[in-house]
Amino acid sequence: MGQLSLTDADREEMLAAIGVASVEELFRDIPAGVRFRGELDLEPALSEPELVRHLEELAAKNVDTTRELSFLGAGIYDHYVPAVVDAVLQRGEFLTAYTPYQPEMSQGVLQAIFEYQTAICELTGMDVSNASGYDGTTVAADACFVAKHATGRSKIVLAETLAPQVRQVVKTYAVGFGLEVVEVPHSGGTTDPERLAAAASGAAAVIFQQPNVFGILEDAPALAAAANDAGAMAIAHVDPVSLGVLEAPGNYGCAMAIGEGQSAGNYQSYAGPHYGFLAAKAEYTRRLPGRIIGETTDLNGERGYVLTLQTREQHIRREKATSNITTNQTLLALAGLVHLSWLGPQGLREVGETCMSLGAYAKERLGLQPAFPGTATFKEFAVRVGRPARDVIRDARAHGVHPGYAIGRGYEGMDDVLLIAVTEKRTPADIDRLAQVLAEARAR
């Protein structure tokens, strides 16, 4: 076993030093009735070359976005991940470290996450960001917990144009949190600020998504105002890649901004590991869940970084903590920082502009009926394909093109709607091919 170093002689010396005759004796405190006799029923060990072959065979059974021209999105996107991300993440000092409890050993990751927090605050227009949550769904539940305690209210309003799985996770958590969840149906693909305002009365928070689940740009300032008028916290669920061209939630009245970080720096990876981000205005700093890195000085007055405001956290406050989170998604958040640093403000804006231009080209080229006419979109849009979308997907895939997501899985009356995502990795020629394959698939 290449992971273990002890020789037989080492073992003998060590057992002698301990004063026991065998390794077996080390387990004498385990009652006989709960000892596992025999051998675990696991397949035989694989050598490293055999292991690689086995996993290559499993990987080959998947049809990934290098083998199929993919327009899948619905929360996870095939954006370009720059090579510097891989290079930084494979530094063993980052990869194999843990939570920086000992700051003198961990200035590298502490400073990096301080820089990440800064990037998230810049993107979202917020004052404080945590060091990451699990993903774009759990940060929504975290935000509800903050809102409940900040407002003393227990109603949460969710726009139906917030992705279904985000709403599902909020509802799962809501039982234990003691929250009532109210959903506001969409009107023609967007959320009506007046309906939202009516639902927001007496609510702790309102969560909406920008761009929304259909890729459509909501009138986000009006939605935030509807929440604020009712004394509810306005929480925007946003796509980091959109924030080079779209206004920051902190600049139109939101108390918090949350989202799935995958678009910035993480591979699709069949949904993880990725990172969720959670940022807020300063007044909520001491209510936030999770790690937060702060600046300070050392004995010599030199600048340094530490885990801070830890009296919010489970290891200090235990049952009174703002969250139970311990292990977070630091490495993936670091990837986000590296990606955003690679892009810079101009690169981020260009990615957004390119997605929008390609999206407009795709809409025109496909010539399909929009599911929601008269709406502006970012990198994803919904069209009616005239047949069950799942059938169209099947037929298009037979030609090596995955045309998008069958959004009818989450919304009634939309079985013939296809949600098509276009990132900067797709080309006009790719879109021409999509148009051709979809035309054939629809004609069937």
Add this chain to the structure above:
Amino acid sequence: MKLIYEQSKPGRRASTLPQYDLPAVEVPTELRRAAPPRLPELAEPELVRHFTELSTRNFGIDTGFYPLGSCTMKHNPRVNERLVMLPGFKDLHPCQEEDGAQGALELMWRLQEILQEVAGLHACSLQPAAGSQGELTGLMLMRAYFEDIGEGEQRDTIITADTAHGTNPASVTMSGYKLEKVATDARGNLDVDDLRAKVNERTAGLMLTNPSTLGLFDEHIEEVAAIFHDAGSLLYYDGANLNAVCGISRPGDMGFDIVHINLHKTFSQPHGGGGPGGGPIVVREKLEPFLPVPAVVRDGDEFRLDHDRPKSIGKVRGFTGPFGVFVRSYAYIRAYGPALREMSEVAVLNANYLLARLRDAYDLPYDRLCMHEFVLSARALKREHGVSALDVAKRLMDYGYHPPTIYFPLVVPEALMIEPTETEPKERLDAFVDAMLAIAREAAESPELLHDAPTTRPVRRLDEVKAAKRAVVKYGFEEHPDLSGEAGEARQLEAQKGA
């Protein structure tokens, strides 16, 4: 060292991006970004140097010995990093149709089967993203189960040990239960008398780490399980310390009904400076209907996602969980096969060897053989020489070691919680012992060496009180405060960690 933002110059960038000859699309005015986010502006060479320099100011398992108790900082096999980057894994979209994701689904199904065997239980969900989310999910399962059998209102309390990780009580609160704590007896086991007095018809269940955070196997676990089951309650196993008992004792056989497994501990997902992790839960048959959706199931030779679970608690995370973590842990276990038992045996051997060699120089609060970790106390050093566990930890840095976990568990004053893992050779253990013994001598002869430590790291001791008071949690650009003008003190919070 400069922040990346302090190296920015307008006009510089590292990225090159495709330009297509397409008309620009305007964002509606009221939604358009007014001022660009101030992201870093550097070309690639300095970008790479910045992160490389940061990495040199960090310490990982690859750098050296990292005996951080309860975190299981074992070597992370490099082949797993290659495997996770196979395009069939890293470029697979989670909404891919099932027929285009058979390899991923098969890998997950196989991992579920393995975890069920290791836990000695019936069904598994890989969805929880970390141990603490596994805990919360387990408590949600308890609630769903009791509501299903009509005892939802009645059972409102969860019992935890006073040695528990902070996550346990925090999870209890988040799941809407009341918390009751049980004491530890003189041998480091749960106090059975205290337990009997507290378990009743209101008890939903127990959350327990076994071996405990003291590194001790509970000698009365069968009796403990019987007390809860006789009261109609459930037992939850916090798998943080599973590395001690793989193939040696299975939680299901101990009587636990729900188990979470920290894939980043026992099964070697690299810890990444704080994460990611993975917290699958494994349960007894009667709890299976309540597991999160979708379930990964096998139908003959095909694998699919089953969303049709009417009694499910719902979803606790997006899609089906952190897949890259599953790839690494699956590969890790396949490299061991049934010899997984040897992994745990060597972890326990290494820990007992360190304990045997350190027990004379430091206090040992519970004089027993340990499992994969043990807890010493620096209380005598503090009483006699005025040096604390924190001082010992900081001095270890000057000897080139990451310190153990300190001030946890809370029941041991001046605690030093040491977990060597199975991947350390005897030479590393011996060198660490030498350092610990030297530090104990220094504490008596020249305690200032401990008080002043560390002196060899990129920074000296940091002022945590100032950090919390000033709450500078992002770079402020032109308005960034200069904290160095204010005298720094080595004011550090004692409680360092909980899991």
